[in-house]
Amino acid sequence: MPVNATHDPALTSWVASAQESSFPIQNLPFGVFRRAGETFRGGVAIGDQIVDLGLVAAHLDGLAGEAAHAGSASTLNGLMGMGAAAWSALRAALSAALATGSPLQDAVSACLVPQADVEMGLPATIGDYTDFYSSIHHATNIGRLFRPDNPLLPNYRWIPIGYHGRSSSIGVGPESFPRPRGQKRPGEDGVPGFGPSARMDYELELGVFVGAGNPQGEPIPMDAAEDHVFGICILNDWSARDIQGWEYQPLGPFLGKSFASTISPWIVTMEALAPFRTPFTRPAGDPQPLPYLSSDANAAAGGLDITLETRLSTEAMRAAGEAPTRLSLGSYRHAYWTVAQLVTHHTVNGCNLQPGDLLGTGTLSGPEAGMEGALIEITRGGKDPITLPNGETRSFLADGDTVVMTAWCERDGAVTIGFGEATGTVLPAR
């Protein structure tokens, strides 16, 4: 999806709050919302407002109008299934309608709902959730805790490693959940421990929403992969490291992950991300991907420069009126595998993707200190606790801790766009 008129940095909106916000007219992310007593329906963020897709559909022609109508349902699965041409037509029409000087200003003004008035919902019925492991820095940091001399497994540089996750417990932030209970590694008596997790962690990821699916048995080649991607949100894939550590051999993570995952409410489309592409590169000495995971377009611009930040707010900090403190600042550009490679690899065996499926990138850590996407990396398995500005320390998350993840794209010559926040709070175990 090339840069086009909808990305023009000179473009402004008659919605005054759009300028200087996370949601300028160059962004136009999708979500579902409701006011109290209403049913959920699709909308597009502009500044501090939401364009109600059901209301605006009457003012849009052709494919754009059809797409807006599909987007007015209680989830975006129908719009996602329409494919890239429909999303693009809707974006172009909304861009024109919201632009300063648009003849539709009066009509579309009546389709706006203030974000302050609404509750955001899960934007799609997520049929399947797959979590990848696409940051080599995360894989290395984690592997080093277990295998100091040989942190990366032999398959890592060849396969976009992934596994199936739990869909039912994915929620939209801000949300909270009780600290999970479970079995932990046995002590000296040989009997596993059981109780609330003592090693609660977050994982900073991006979530990739599938748009149009593929029929079972028909892989998606690299050159078509991004046509099947609707957009990207922030994903916190909460992890109970002690439960995970005891259960995960030989079949992978299960209850250490399935109690909760939190996404941000707005999905930024792949088209909105067009100005923020980066080349796909491999470090010197690393193998090039196998042919089925290679394409010229991916080499030229398969990556995405999305800045990622994690902040922590403890109960004591909130009581003292202190702002959340930063735990990490990194970028998705450091990932070892691109979105297109995740999609193509996922389907190479004939697996069918469906509209609304969610692909997690895996924890996104960077090459330098301060870029780690999980506490287990920052504290080296809990051995090196961090000290917060108020003097509290953390090896892992405490009850009442709120984790706030944000993401944005900025680049010379482009208007900065934001993803909003994925926010979640760990409550005491029940």
Place this chain on the structure above:
Amino acid sequence: MPVNATHDPALTSWVASAQESSFPIQNLPFGVFRRAGETFRGGVAIGDQIVDLGLVAAHLDGLAGEAAHAGSASTLNGLMGMGAAAWSALRAALSAALATGSPLQDAVSACLVPQADVEMGLPATIGDYTDFYSSIHHATNIGRLFRPDNPLLPNYRWIPIGYHGRSSSIGVGPESFPRPRGQKRPGEDGVPGFGPSARMDYELELGVFVGAGNPQGEPIPMDAAEDHVFGICILNDWSARDIQGWEYQPLGPFLGKSFASTISPWIVTMEALAPFRTPFTRPAGDPQPLPYLSSDANAAAGGLDITLETRLSTEAMRAAGEAPTRLSLGSYRHAYWTVAQLVTHHTVNGCNLQPGDLLGTGTLSGPEAGMEGALIEITRGGKDPITLPNGETRSFLADGDTVVMTAWCERDGAVTIGFGEATGTVLPAR
């Protein structure tokens, strides 16, 4: 769910084909069906007929009528979500209506559809699919291939090991699918192979359909676990062993499994299985389950004696008019973990189950030769090919091979009930 009047061995149906069939009046399994040109809807098998739930609802009172109405939808999720009291009321009412001498015979006769006339559909929208590993014999057989001296990992006897599977590629048999392609372990040049799987296998499992779900954060205790289970079908969790072997460290199976899974079309309810319960026991010297996985009811009758058979039909056999040949004959009573333990463990961390979720038992192998639930066990990793009656040999499945899985329950003093078949065919890679 105790044995009651619906299990009375003396009970017969005015549907003459019911007697001596897999679907006598003591069974009454649920599925969804359609005739050509119709939409899918729920039904109950009786002999070689199907009771159309939408049609029969008008003849049933109270909760039974409401349950039949819910079951008339295109999937059974609504009926599943109503809970055990509703399923039981519907079973009692259908048992009475189908019994020899029922005053409803004429009315219900008009609600019957011959099974020969219909196509069966996926009985539920499966939100999440979880695959367990509940046969210690399978875990030991597989582990021995990799770790001859120490086949079982330390967590096996404590945790019902499980992992998340792929929902989208679950289909109802009979079905066929192309042999999957994928990466395989590197040879001497260090570069992974890529191509059609050369180690295609089946896995003989049972599939447990969740009925009423649980709210996120609220575990299901052992004594309530089976109230959340709608019923059981046969499940073939096809596996590409070479793809799986290269990809599965450290996060578990992914593309080696996600290309296809095949279930049988009829779900046998937990109530229908009441006469076939077995005590839950641990071999001498094995630890007892932790308290959260223990209950008196589970100890007394947590197990199920379900006979399981796998047969193979090759293209050459079909061309010669030869019947499928048996590969294994075993029973679910050999499993190390019960259905209730799978449900309770799955939710102990607060994970929410939803109506229509599917829990696979994992491959069900028994303690003796001839009871192995997968070719990799029978052929010891492909090293000891089997010879079929027609002289063909198999280390793994060949193109055109059809795997037929059947299951039934038989016991003195009870009428034998069947599950039907889960049948699938491996087609050549595309």
